[in-house]
Amino acid sequence: MKKEVKNKEILTSLKESGESTKQIILHKANEIINKAGMVDFRIDTLAASLGLSPGNITYHFPKKEDISNALWELCNREITAATEHYITPLLDVKQLFLFYRFLVGVFYKYKGIVCFRMGDLGVIHKGMNANRIFRNTAKEQFQQNTEYLIKNGYMNKINDPFLAEMTFLLQFMGIGWSINHAVSFYADKKLPKNKGKENEIIANKYAHVILRPLTPFLTEKGKEQLKGISSITQ
């Protein structure tokens, strides 16, 4: 009885922040997965960290995979919103860089889930349809980005379809696995304690990595813009 009262009090105080119980659970789960990874993530650890019982968690998310799916869904929603915001017919190299920077930032926010979803063979197999949709959506987006950049004079058309496909693949791989690379690369390096600064370093670096395959096809106007970005961010 005492424990039930205590749990109710904690949940009430959490809800005063305006978030629903589901959102509170997801927020905390993301925090834990970002440190411990998906494999070691446990429902009972999550419950204990929130002062809840495992039953409180499984009422909303019966299995940890449901939490993983919900977080992935949140991540994708943020990406979709960003795409609508950053990618317009006025697209230039600066705007594209900012878009990729934002993308990396979002993926880094959900790094535990992102690494895992794009990592383990079994997980990739199970998520095959979702992965295919992700890939095909990305390809359509890249094609549109390229059309805008060409129209606005920042890029030349890539006439060889084979080269165009490889350019897309390099960018896709940059987006898909930059977070896995970042976690590995920075595991033994000191990042600033300030989370904002840490995110800035990672977002800037990997936005450059994703843009890199486009550089042979940029016009002089495009190269000038890229030079300007590099002088500020590298």
Added chain:
Amino acid sequence: MKKNEQNTAKNKNSSTRNIILTKSLELINCIGVVDFRIDSLASSLSLSPGNITYHFSRKEDICIVLWEKFLNKLDTYDIMFSQMLDLKQSFLILRSICRLIYDYRGVVMFRGGDIRTIVDDETDHRSFKKHIHPILSTIATWLQTNGYINESADGDKEIENTLQTLIVRWWINQAAIEQSGISSSLLVKETNRSTLLLLFSFYPLFTEKGIREFEEITERVKQNDMDI
């Protein structure tokens, strides 16, 4: 006599260990590390779980041994380099590395997929990047010396290294997403394409000589004619 019996027992132990490792890799390459179980491994070898845990207490111990075997094989690549390195030879060496990654795909994919595992590998000095950087660095140096690529600008070096490491490590994940599983019939096509992608990452730096040779290799890959 007793010494002979001891040696036989020791050999039997190490061969059982090797059999366990071989079968583990086979299973992990199909289903991934997350779904890999000691009891399924045991039953596939007609052993009891206790027979397995005698050699490897947890599945993580099996994964680490397989990962270290992979990294040790990666270290043998440094003897392949010569001062005459050109793009074709680079293609062949990188393709061989891609094949090695394919052979250990389940383990490789997992080691780069779970945050805790990634960090632990860095801490315990068994990270992929420490083993692949010298290889990629040597390739870049010789290609530049032999006139296939230009020197990169200072600010760009880290970006290029990052992109190349990213491709060589995660091409297999990309292939797994492109195909529903990676069957052996698709293996040749995927490794050729992914290796070409790796060479393509040098594209911004190619000299005229580099572009010519890259185009030649591309034609051979397109025609699936790989006797180069």
